[in-house]
Amino acid sequence: MNTTRTYTIRQLTKEFSVTARTLRFYEDEGLIAPERRGQTRIYSGRDRARIILILRGRRVGFSLAEIREILDLYGVHDGGVTQLVHSRKKFAERIDTLERQKVDIDESLKELRKGIADIDGKLAPQQQAHAAE
């Protein structure tokens, strides 16, 4: 396959709508480690995949420290049983927080939809044909 495909920093900034500063910052923080051609960074498909995970983790509210921890977990699939059990626990913790978060989101959605319903009620006291956008 094209596991040999590489990317420049500029390509990735455009693809993901982030600045070069951001990608360099993630590198400083140890979240990615692109190779170099001379000075210039060369991002592999693996780097790109990690960036996708990082950005999604960010969108769901994880801090970069938490994201780094999760990324590290994916790498530790060797190591002893103790390590594996520990990693499993960490994964389970993240799953729990995300599921709690889904509940919060559903609650918020309920509130917001109630807000819309209230408005629609005041917006169409007599008439009827004005539901969808």
Add this chain to the structure above:
Amino acid sequence: MNTTRTYTIRQLTKEFSVTARTLRFYEDEGLIAPERRGQTRIYSGRDRARIILILRGRRVGFSLAEIREILDLYGVHDGGVTQLVHSRKKFAERIDTLERQKVDIDESLKELRKGIADIDGKLAPQQQAHAAE
């Protein structure tokens, strides 16, 4: 009903596991406006309800500025049609971002569960009875 029930700052900090500094900060930012008995803050049931909304908004990743905007929307149920339509649009925007966020969360959950499955695979190559915690 007991709409007359009031709360001290200390009670609320304990109930919601936040510091007094946080509640005062939210007041400075215009998110709540408790009354005063002399110098001391007296929180009403309505204040408490707003705090619940604020904390939940925070958990789902809204900034305080966004939360304040949403809270303001709930107050503007008067005003002209233009206002109402504008509020409705804002509500709809928030709903959209939350639904996109649910997708992100589901994606993350899939990844994390895959991580657990991988670990379980390496953790029990021969034996079978070792699933739940």
Add this chain to the structure above:
DNA sequence: TCGGCTCTTGACGTTGACGTAAAGGGAAGA
């Protein structure tokens, strides 16, 4: 009356996640 507790208002400090400006290198096209 005196600690001790909780409340208050400043006001400066901190942390995370970058933004932004300065100064320079290398390649490519006019």
Add this chain to the structure above:
DNA sequence: TCTTCCCTTTACGTCAACGTCAAGAGCCGA
């Protein structure tokens, strides 16, 4: 060769969301 990009590092700046003193007021039981 000169200008123009895009790349780099270094380093100080910024913004949100509080934390952390400092200094003082009010009240309550001993």
